[in-house]
Amino acid sequence: MQRSPDAVMLFAAGFGTRMRELTLDKPKPMIEVSGRPLIAHALELAQTIRPARIVANLHYKPEPLKALLEPEKVLISLETPEILDTGGGLRQALPLLGDGPVFTMNTDAIWKGPNPLKLAQDAWDPDRMDALLVCVPLEHAVGRTGGGDFAADAEGRINRGGNLVFGGVQIIKTDGLHQVDEQVFSLNLLWNQMAARGRLFAMEYPGRWCDVGHPEGITLAEDLIAADDV
Template identity: 85%
Template sequence: MLFAAGFGTRMRQLTRDKPKPMIEVAGRPLISHALELAQAIHPARIAANLHYKPAPLQALLEPENVCLSLEAPEILDTGGGLRQALPLLGNGPVFTMNTDAIWKGPNPLQLAQESWDPERMDALLVCVPLARAFGRTSGGDFTADAEGRISRGGDLVYGGVQILKTERLHQVEDKVFSLNVIWNQMAAADRLFALEYPGRWCDVGNPEGITLAEDLIAADDV
């Protein structure tokens, strides 16, 4: 599931006439960088949610056989958006991926796939230490214990890639809700885990992040 429905308000004028995932980084739309990583693991299907100015995303994604979930009239946030798209994704755990970040190093989806343990985990979040998280203007999101279970606060930044069991989505009464609702339940049950990403990562949430991301892509080292 590629999250592509947001308004991109932090991008200011750059998203006046197009959605944030269509902003170019190193000559390619942001969502194309994410889609390349997703296609590399050969999933059974890929879906994306759309809301703000969806036409250019539709034109890009439909030829790539990406299933589209249009959120209208209101945007549904990450939890509501994923729940609406579940008929397109099928049963079982799903990958989700934000489309406003650049990864430098191994494919985070493949790493998550290799570390996924459904016996212990309800979600596995790929997280980046603050020291390797470029463009991050606030602190971290999580702390991991010796076994990888995570709690709120700390120096691990959620990079926007995870594997998630979806059963809990159907228990939320609200139509519009964040995946944080589900994460909190999983953490309380000791079922929320982190995988520390060994490479570098850049948030492209504002115009300054574009330059940082392009510098990261151009760098020779990991």
């Protein structure tokens, strides 16, 4: 089995309910930030590392996403009749992604600084890790309310709670997906199992990051893009 990831999964199937009226006629990844759809920002980062394959899962209002992604040679995993969540969606896409670990990337965030996929690629150690999450210190997570998601020890192993925010980019081994009976499930299920084995890791992102999961995040993300500093 391949040890290093050479495929990227773009998560683009969600309903975008926190965006309210902005997603009544379009999927959330098509909402524009600084004149470009959110998913175009994510796709540019994915293409920069030159993976063998890029796959996107689609469900809600998929046609405009298909029109944007297919000319870019992105493979489509259409979830129908129901949406499968991150774990179920990733498992359905495995025939397109291939064997071995894969990158996954949320498509509703803006990164300011180094390419998070490249940083994860450089830090990946499959002998120690079953997943490596790119996390943002709480003080660098623009617009984040509430606490973080994870805390890391001196070696980078993580557990729940702490001041690290998962930024939506990771490398993950996919073999555990086949052990889940449910059709619809979150990757949190695998993370909990990996954490219990001491094989869930994080790397801290050195730049800044903005979640664009709600309308207010659009302006925050555009300000972040326009800012001179990292």
